[in-house]
Amino acid sequence: MCGIxxxxxxxxxATPALGPLLAGMLSQMAERGPDSTGFALYGxxxxxxxxxxxxxxxxxxxxxxxxxxELGSVFPLAEPARHYCSHAVFSLGAGQxxxxxxxxxxxxxxxxxxxxxxxxxxxxxxLPDAVARRxxxxxxxxxxxxxxxxxxxxxxxxxEHSHPFSTGLDLCLVHNGSLSNHNRxxxxxxxxxxxxxxxxxxxxxAGYLTWRLGQGMSLPRALEAALADLDGFYTFAVGTRDGxxxxxxxxxxxxxxxAETGDWVAMATEYxxxxxxxxxxxxxxxxxxxxxxxSWQRQ
Amino acid sequence: MIEVDLAHSSVRALNERLHQLIPQTNELHWRVLNPNxxxxxxxxxxxxxxxxxxxxxxxxxxxxxxxxTVVVDGHAGTGLAENIMSGLVRVRGNASQSVxxxxxxxxxxxxxxxxxxxxxxxxGVDIVVGGSVGHMTGFMGQAGRLVVCGDxxxxxxxxxxxxxxxxxxxxxxxxxxxxxxxxTQNDVEQIAALLDRAEIAADAIRFRHxxxxxxxxxxxxxxxxxx
Numbered sequence: 001m002c003g004i005x006x007x008x009x010x011x012x013x014a015t016p017a018l019g020p021l022l023a024g025m026l027s028q029m030a031e032r033g034p035d036s037t038g039f040a041l042y043g044x045x046x047x048x049x050x051x052x053x054x055x056x057x058x059x060x061x062x063x064x065x066x067x068x069x070e071l072g073s074v075f076p077l078a079e080p081a082r083h084y085c086s087h088a089v090f091s092l093g094a095g096q097x098x099x100x101x102x103x104x105x106x107x108x109x110x111x112x113x114x115x116x117x118x119x120x121x122x123x124x125x126x127l128p129d130a131v132a133r134r135x136x137x138x139x140x141x142x143x144x145x146x147x148x149x150x151x152x153x154x155x156x157x158x159x160e161h162s163h164p165f166s167t168g169l170d171l172c173l174v175h176n177g178s179l180s181n182h183n184r185x186x187x188x189x190x191x192x193x194x195x196x197x198x199x200x201x202x203x204x205x206a207g208y209l210t211w212r213l214g215q216g217m218s219l220p221r222a223l224e225a226a227l228a229d230l231d232g233f234y235t236f237a238v239g240t241r242d243g244x245x246x247x248x249x250x251x252x253x254x255x256x257x258x259a260e261t262g263d264w265v266a267m268a269t270e271y272x273x274x275x276x277x278x279x280x281x282x283x284x285x286x287x288x289x290x291x292x293x294x295s296w297q298r299q
Numbered sequence: 300m301i302e303v304d305l306a307h308s309s310v311r312a313l314n315e316r317l318h319q320l321i322p323q324t325n326e327l328h329w330r331v332l333n334p335n336x337x338x339x340x341x342x343x344x345x346x347x348x349x350x351x352x353x354x355x356x357x358x359x360x361x362x363x364x365x366x367x368t369v370v371v372d373g374h375a376g377t378g379l380a381e382n383i384m385s386g387l388v389r390v391r392g393n394a395s396q397s398v399x400x401x402x403x404x405x406x407x408x409x410x411x412x413x414x415x416x417x418x419x420x421x422x423g424v425d426i427v428v429g430g431s432v433g434h435m436t437g438f439m440g441q442a443g444r445l446v447v448c449g450d451x452x453x454x455x456x457x458x459x460x461x462x463x464x465x466x467x468x469x470x471x472x473x474x475x476x477x478x479x480x481x482x483t484q485n486d487v488e489q490i491a492a493l494l495d496r497a498e499i500a501a502d503a504i505r506f507r508h509x510x511x512x513x514x515x516x517x518x519x520x521x522x523x524x525x526x
Contacts, residue, residue: 272336285374
């Protein structure tokens, strides 16, 4: 099963409407994925020359203040850190590789869930309403967001195995389905320098897109290439710094509905998630075609 | 007119009321408000009442419909009018996968597009789609007529039995054992009558006729060694 949702405002600055609307969409998808819930938010950009990183600790008691003090002694921090239970967001005025090298060496107990100019990623086991409350989704703003409720079929039910998966700068992916060639593909992508932290199939799809974008492909072209290289069932929703895309496999077994108004584009596994949005009743509603890339770029 | 607002009432309560209708009922006209993508709205009606649903519905709307007229003024999710027995189900917007799956009778009208597997395993239902249909449309259709005013996706009529398919636009590809057949004067008249009942404006002359080559489901003496 699994439920996926996406909401993309076509223009304008980050809006405080985004968080509550995404929480409402996720709530409707609870029955489709009661194992875990996750979301990626694209907010206002980090200050120039810096990047944001979302870190994950093994428990809620983790001493983020001590970590922040240590981090601040090594790298300049561009914004005050924000803590949400087991997750925290930092803005760093450092080179990414420099940070990754330091982080991997000094804090193997922590995980990186997302990094980039705008992306923040939160995920945990549990139902969507509870996870949204944990990470204060109702008070979060942004320009676009993706969410996922997971019914695990392929790998363990843990926070790390939850969606979205972010493997590259500001890129993230949510997935309904299962891939059958992910082990082989993971091996070859590792040789290309893509990092993976789990044995999850969806992380491989995210890594694949990161690799293709790194080759200079646009997101739509990378997704077209994915049609040839990914084997399995999938409906994907993909977020980038300023973009949003949907792709279904050629058989299109996994459901999807798209809705578009002058202001926003929304995608969901079922329409009832879209019904919660303002203007949904008057939106153009259709089912995305199989093996067809749909993409939008912010103006 | 009986109004049921699903913002304040459950689908189960609505369906129970519809199931309790008797043949002599005078509760003939129903309007359902705020479906908001709910599943299984107006399923299992057995009396000739009219149900108008204002908004988009989720999965399996008007499933197993018998005698009733159900009109969705919006988009319909997967499995609209599944196993319909008789009556009319109309969608004013688009419909998702598996429209009228295994439908035995009646008429289903999609004014917009229907996506994949429209009419899968149809057993006598008539389906009229004003727009286009997705891949695997008419898969294993056994009886009934499927009329598509727009285009059809890949593998149209795959493993077809005796359902008949008529498409006015382009067909991406035909499925196994589906072939184009002669369009007779009788076919044109049948389509014109169906379009008229469906209240869809299209010229019956423009349609092409597809059906089963009957090579797949009949025993063939050349294959006897395989059994």
